[in-house]
Amino acid sequence: MEHPHTPLRRGWTTGSCATAAAKAAWAALCGQGFPDPVTITLPGGQDVAFALAAHGHGPDSAWAEVVKDAGDDPDVTHGAHVRVVVRRAPAGRGVVFRAGPGVGTVTLPGLPIPPGEPAINPVPRRMIRAALTGADGHEPDVEVTISIAGGEEMARHTLNGRLGIVGGLSILGTTGIVVPFSCAAWIDSIHRGVDVARALGLPHVAGCTGDVSERATRALYDLPEEAMLEMGDFAGGLLKYLRRHPVPRVTIGGGVAKMTKLAQGFLDLHSRRGQADMDQLADLAQGIGAPDALVDAIAQAHSVAAAFALAAEAGYSLGPAVARGAWQVACDVLAGTPCVLDVLLFDRAGTLVARHGPHPVAG
DSSP states (O other): OOOTTSOOOOEEOHHHHHHHHHHHHHHHHTTSOOOSSEEEEOTTSOEEEEOOSEEEEOSSEEEEEEEOOOTTSOOTTTTOEEEEEEEEOOTTOOEEEEEOTEEOEEOSTTSSSOTTSBSBOHHHHHHHHHHHSOTTOOOOOEEEEEEETTHHHHHTTSSTTTTTEESEEOBOOSSSEEOTTOOHHHHHHHHHHHHHHHHTTOSEEEEESSHHHHHHHHHHHTOOGGGEEOOTTBHHHHHHHHHHSOOSEEEEEEEHHHHHHHHTTOSBOSGGGOOOOHHHHHHHHHHTTOOHHHHHHHHHOSSHHHHHHHHHHTTOOOHHHHHHHHHHHHHHHHTTSOOEEEEEEEOTTOOEEEEEEEEETTO
16 A cells, blocks of 8 residues: 555656657657657756657658656546657748647637647647757747547546537646646636636636536526536635636535535635534524524534535525625635626535525625
8 A cells, every 4th residue: 555645756748748759750750760768858947758659650751659647646648649740841831730639629719729729738839849949949840740549538528628629638738747636737727718708708607516516507597618617626726717817797606515615715625625614514503593402413413414404404594604605705705806706505416505696796
């Protein structure tokens, strides 16, 4: 069994893997053979070596493949085969990027890459250009096509479809390094979702903690898919970004347990960040007039759901007070923006338990 204090192993982004494969293929196309391992420089200045999984030549091209190692991060793309084909392009073209099988194409505005372009983010593009640029500083005229075996299927487990990226995965990375369990990719997807919604001029977006609350919120307000932001546990990641990039109206929806944590000031709703304070929940029950015996039972309850059930059996609802508290915490983060905010609480079946708002956060 792994020791609990064993450091988690870092991995490499798809952008780093594509850069390594592109550099190896370009070296071979220039008659220098395939360097294996091939060394690239990350945006932070570190030099990192990658082994090639496969390589070869086409009639007017060379290609190389690197297997992505995400380290100890539970990344859907861990083990993906990132293949890059490099072929010469007409003089003056510079480096031109193409999406091969398994790499998506951008179809909606608001992302850092315009619609119609392959979903290869700006930093990986810069990394590849730098890796192909000679010592004389001359950028070659080449076409770089990136493919990921099985990428279209992997993309179904990401937020790409909601962001308008069709046909496969994105080539990502800002540092070139995957930090295990940093959830940076998820939070970045939330931010890009806000960017797309703003670019489309959507007046109302909703961030929800899970599938049940998302389906219920979307049905309640008849929102388009592009308005739905898969917030998950990252309420802070969404709200802080909306503070800098506001929209007219924001809905936060979730189950009673997650929304209770938000009401208690948690902006990361994952269980690893702590559990809901049952004493605080008991205080809420006391505030709505619950008898002492019920207040004590709620304080001793083994879960938020159990506490809500105890209150309901006795004829009391904790939902409105929790929704009001969650609204206030979210409002404090959004303070100074023109947003109108509401908070929705749902049970496990997707039934609306309580709602607070919509109210202007500045009001």
